[in-house]
Amino acid sequence: MKTKTWMAACLMLVLISVLALAGCGDQKESNNGGNGASGASGNTSSAGKGNSGGNGEEPPSTNSSxxxxxxxxxxxxxxxxxxxxxxxxxxxxxxxxxxxxxxxxxxxxxxxxxxxxxxxxxxxxxxxxxxxxxxxxxxxxxxxxxxxxxxxxxxxxxxxxxxAGQSLLVKKGSAIKGLDDITKGTKVLAVKGSTSVDNIKEKAPDATVLEFENYQDAFSALKAGQGDTLTTDNAILYGMVAQDGNYEVVGDTFTDEPxxxxxxxxxxxxxxxxxxxxxxxxxxxxxxxxxxxxxxxxxxxx
Structure with missing residues (x-):
């Protein structure tokens, strides 16, 4: 009787072990399947993001003009x-x-x-x-x-x-009437980064050229007596004359400024x-x- 009971117990343990292993196998297969599906989904999503920027719209082309x-x-x-x-x-x-x-x-x-x-x-x-x-x-x-x-x-x-063409702006009554009057010691005002700076240095190499950030600063400096003349394109100088009639454009243009x-x-x-x-x-x-x-x-x- 004891032997039968022991054998029954062993069979029960074996059965439980088999069922447990089967369960683990199902779980593992299920997990692997899940990972596989998730991986496929992730790849599709990744591809989608690569093609659409993740928002369903085509990204702007880096080659667009x-x-x-x-x-x-x-x-x-x-x-x-x-x-x-x-x-x-x-x-x-x-x-x-x-x-x-x-x-x-x-x-x-x-x-x-x-x-x-x-x-x-x-x-x-x-x-x-x-x-x-x-x-x-x-x-x-x-x-x-x-x-x-x-x-x-x-x-x-x-x-x-x-x-346009480069010219000179002076206060009315100035002794400067044109480029020939720009001599050693003459202070000429101009704007940084403009062609006017290089041109005046070439045309009047003995002059002292003072450079400013913009035209309003240069014009203010001229009115404050920091220079004798201001040079840039005549079209811009006419705008300054329109601001203050005490100043005038003198001499002929000495460059072509297209x-x-x-x-x-x-x-x-x-x-x-x-x-x-x-x-x-x-x-x-x-x-x-x-x-x-x-x-x-x-x-x-x-």
Whole structure:
């Protein structure tokens, strides 16, 4: 009897062990299956994220042109000056930036995006404009920028949209009447990063050239007696005369300063679009209208 009872107990233990092992096997298989499914799901999800950015939308192409990016965001970001009367000056009465360059920028936004209001104006100076363009802060520069071979190494330019020439600004009654009067000891004021600095150093090597951050600072320095004359493009100087009639532009221009719209190097689609836009503005009379409004006369024909 004891033997039978012992054998029954052993059989019960064996049965329990078998059932336990079977259960573990089911659990393990279930877990493996779960991991497999989860892994597949994870791979699909990962692939999905790779293709759609994880939000169901295609990510922006790194190869898209600047023109495509402008159209995609539906806004043109333009670098203009805030301190240059007639071209780009912030009006303290309404806090708006106004001038020839500003209106050209708005007109191009109208052609490219169908609305002159679809433009964001960012302040640049002669010193900051190319770095801001090349680091992507702005799409283009419309800021009294002279086309030069040296600058063409860093940026691309549109066709010429304004022709200027370097001249001199003095207080009325000054003994300086032209470039020949710039001699040793003459203090000439200019703006950092402008072609005017190099030009005056070449044309009047004996002069002392003092450089300022922007045109308003340079003009204020001239009015404060820190210099004898201020030099830059005549178009900019006429804006200063409009601010203060005690000053005048003297002498003939001594350089050619063709202004171009600067665009990041290699963005040929945008350059072409801007050139087409400028042609449209000139053919439909809008360019002449903007020019006359700010410069006071119709542009000279070649």
């Amino acid at each position: 600047m023109l495509d990016q402008i159209k995609s965001r539906d806004k043109l970001v333009v670098g203009v000056k805030f301190d240059t009367k007639l071209f780009g000056l912030k009006n303290p009465m309404n806090d708006e930036v106004e001038g020839f360059d500003v209106d050209i920028a708005k007109a191009l936004a109208n052609i490219i995006l169908g609305d002159p209001a679809k433009v964001e104006l960012k302040e640049v100076t002669s010193k900051t404009r190319m770095p801001m363009l090349n680091n992507g802060e702005i799409d283009m520069i419309v800021a009294t920028m002279t086309i030069t071979d040296e600058r063409k190494k860093e940026v691309d330019f549109s066709d010429v949209y304004f022709k 202004y171009g719209i600067a665009i990041k190097k290699g963005e040929t689609e945008l350059v072409d679009a801007v050139n087409e836009g400028l042609k449209t503005l000139k053919s439909n009379g809008e360019y002449d209208k903007i020019y006359t409004q700010w410069i006071g006369e119709a542009p000279k024909t070649d």
